[in-house]
Amino acid sequence: MAKVKYYYDSENLAYRKIKVKKRKKFGFAALFILASALFGFICFVVLLNTPYFDTPKDRLLIREMENLKLNYAVLNKKMDQVDNVIETIEERDNNLYRTYFNTAPIPEEERKAGFTDINRYKALEGYDNSKLVLQTTKRVDVLTKELAIQSKSLDYIVKLAKEKNKFLAAIPAIQPVRNENLKHMASGFGYRTDPFTKARKMHKGMDFTAKKGTPIFATGDGVIAKADNTASGYGNHIVIRHGYGYETLYGHLSKYNCRAGQRVKRGDVIGYVGSTGRSEAPHLHYEVHKDGKVVNPLNFYYGDISAVEYVAISKLANQENQSLD
Structure with a gap:
């Protein structure tokens, strides 16, 4: 039961009952309801952010996070x-x-x-x-x-x-004439006796003695730069540009099996042994050039001969005999 409140009326010297207006009662009730709702909302937010009261969505997110x-x-x-x-x-x-x-x-x-x-x-x-x-x-x-x-x-x-x-x-890596077609190694790289003047002069290649018409092989992949007889002394000759600074020359041919501008591969037949130009007998004069300088062809026969054959050729090539051109 609600308490009844009184106030003292000094004029009438008596206590009178305090009467609360209905509007004020309604205001107090509304304020209480509002305060209760605010307090309840705050408590709800606090509960949502504590680990002790996880919602199904929170538990799902936590599980997904653990999986991640x-x-x-x-x-x-x-x-x-x-x-x-x-x-x-x-x-x-x-x-x-x-x-x-x-x-x-x-x-x-x-x-x-x-x-x-x-x-x-x-x-x-x-x-x-x-x-x-x-x-x-x-x-x-x-x-x-x-x-x-x-x-x-x-x-x-x-x-x-x-x-x-x-x-x-x-790289020129094989002999231009096969061993079975060779009669002998006539002359190697270095100073040799000239067959015409009998003077000692530099022989810039190697001479392979063989029958006229013996096949001559390209010693490396390349492009035929020349296939003519315009160079003095070489007669019918072929020049192959291999790239990487390498060129090879094949001299005194009887005939050609290629033309200028043609691309050839190592082992292709490019011509045949002859005795054209400044030549004393049928043979192939073979030169190797690297970066514009003549080098000893003997150092490039590793592609098709054995060690024993190389030693034998080396001994013959290093003899200071008479060249054939």
């Missing part, structure tokens, strides 16, 4: 494996492939370099797990860059390998 952390851990383990594979490839690249092709290795700083853009990862900052996400993202970027560098390096190695194959095919 697990996935990031798995991803980092896989990146460890990828990193090991890349390191193995990089080691082979620097110490095997590039060493073989005499090419400088890629510096470690260049391979492992990150990114200089400081705002690159700005959007990933400010979250509960930003550190984990940032570290993983940076690692993925570094691995991606390493793979791109290694991919370009392997493309370069493939290019070098193809170029190496072309280079090896271009």
Whole structure:
């Protein structure tokens, strides 16, 4: 039962009952309801932000977050494996492939370099797990860059390998006349007696004595630069430009089996032995030029003769006898 309140009426010297107006009662009731609602809302918000009262949605988000952390851990383990594979490839690249092709290795700083853009990862900052996400993202970027560098390096190695194959095919590496067709090695590279003047002079090639019409082979891949008799003393002759500074000359031919501008491969028949020009007997005069200078052809017969055959030819070629041209 509500308490009855009185006030003292000094004029009438008596206590009178205090009567509360209905409007005021309504105001007090409304204020109480509003305060109760505000208090209840505050309590609800506090409860929502405490770990003791998780909603189904909160529990779902927490579970998803744990799954994400697990996935990031798995991803980092896989990146460890990828990193090991890349390191193995990089080691082979620097110490095997590039060493073989005499090419400088890629510096470690260049391979492992990150990114200089400081705002690159700005959007990933400010979250509960930003550190984990940032570290993983940076690692993925570094691995991606390493793979791109290694991919370009392997493309370069493939290019070098193809170029190496072309280079090896271009080097004059076989005898221009087969051993079974040779009568003997008439003269080698160096100072020899001239058959016409009997004076001692430089013989710039090697003379292979063979029957007229014996096939002559291109000693390396290249392009026929000349197939004519315009050079004094050589008679009918052929010049092949092999590239990489190499040229070969075949002199005193009886006839040609090629034309200027034609591309030939090592082992192709380009002409036949004869005795045209300044020649004393049927033979092939063969020269090798490197960077515009004549070199000893004896150093280039590693492609089709054995070590025993090489020693025998070397002994004959080094004898200071009379040349045939």
